[in-house]
Amino acid sequence: MTTTIVKKKLAPRDNGAPDFKKMLHPLMAKNYGKWKYHEKVKPGIIKRVAESGDELYVIRAGSPRTMSVDTIRKICDIADKHCQGHLKFTSRCNIEFFVTKEKDIKPLIKDITTILGFPIGGTGHSVSNILHTQGWLHCNLPGTDAAGAVKALMDELYKEFINERMPQRVKISTSCCSINCGGQADIAINLQHHHPPKINHSNMQICELPKVTAICPVAAIRPINVEGKSSLEVVEEKCMYCGACHGQCPSMEIRDPKTDTLSIWVGGKSANTRGGPSFMKLATFGLPNNPPRWPEVSEAVGKILNAYKKGAKEYERIGEWIERIGWKKFFEVTGFEFTKYHIDTFRFARTTFNTSAQVRL
Template sequence: ELKSRKYMIGGIGSRVSNIVHTQGWIHCHSAAVDASALVKVLMDEFADYFTTKETPNKVRFAVACCTNMCGAVHCSDIAYVGIHRKIPRIEHENIKNMCEVPSTVACCPTNAISPDPAKKSLKINADKCMYCGNCYSVCPALPISDPDNDGVAIVVGGKVGNLRSNPKFSKLVVPFIKNNPPMWPEVVEATKKIFNAYLSGAKKHERVGEWAERIGWEKFFKITELPFTFQHIDDFTIARETFRTAATFKW
């Protein structure tokens, strides 16, 4: 009956699963990408692997329209995160009528926002801002969306299950691709490189992250032809705990 109504049937077993995604520009206050449209483009490209063609194991795609990551991108095989690259614009003339200054200052997780008594408004410390967009949800006079600078990052290798190996967080493989709606050709092309390399190189039952760790991330970047840049290096305060310290041979 579903097929007669032109619904795709699939996503079970060793195939591409239903894509988990956030609402994007349709609903989300802080969206940096049109998540729904990107999902449509990806499903059009990989529909055969959702319905009939098999993969070494389940491949879970996910899309989060901003770095709040509501779309489970941290634990999916191939995932996309909306990225803002500019601090929110301050509409000084609207602050007094649309925003409560103490609440707006308090909502910033990095303390980047402070009062500006001279303008009876707010100011933002660009060095502290992490472009999360939380302030826009509290204060509509601080819009963060920017068509010229917003885009997506691609992360891969996450999983929740502990069969064969422990649960894994996704790792950054493409730092930024500028939004190019409605078809996002650059995102699709990068995804095909990752997906096809996984199809040809993974052993049966291996998830994307397990395959990448088996061959080594150095080889992953080589065979996918994705550039490795300084943006891939983890510089977080406790990054040392995530560094690979073993000399285990990769094959």
């Protein structure tokens, strides 16, 4: 790698994190740690009141996450014009703009919606922006796209983003392989592989074979010799198609454009509120990986949201609602079929069985 490069003087290293104090809106700097309460004004708008009596209106807009420099500059223009040059992104890739007077909200929203075309919402009991990763735009492992799948689904859920008419907040994520970078969510759409990796023996030597062997969670990979070259083989009965080896070595191709499908998971929650955080569980599977709009996914997500909206009590997240009504009823009201594949076979499977005589009849 080291060719004869004339070394220029390098920029300073290890600068660390940018100074967030320079990023704070003047009212945030003034009232830092001295906020008293907040109030919902309407969907997408929250009023923050400080002990000093200062008021900060936070206006939340949905963003596509992947943006051109042109769009970011337009966002900056709006923040310069209305927000004293400050803004914030949220953990769900929304953008928050700040104004200090109620009368300034309307002109700000007008600029956000006309110049950017971004919707206002994503607060409180709404369906917020969908978390996603890189997909076909930039990842080396995906079996499906991320940004496109999110765009298609958010088009369908647009009304739920700009309104707060769900029983509780709904967070959705998507993931393009079984690593599931999108994270736990109330509803998650994840890609599922259905075959062991296809091994490219002639290109295997580019990888560190012991590392590939060691990464397999079920010890299904072992060394072999193919035509005088070191390579690996997979014990197909053991392999559970997780794709861990593929991340380690591109010659262990786990994806198959003809057979990969999508499955939908429900009931994940990070907040420690009430029953605490929870992992999501399999709701339905075998949906086709169908770009550019994945209509089957939208339909399935719609079924879940409709049933949740109808059946849940206020403040119940999707997982809490299902826990209360039971999985039997969940499958009834959504129309999804419960199959043997819904029953866990991995570590701790028994802890997921109903080990009581408590059944809903």
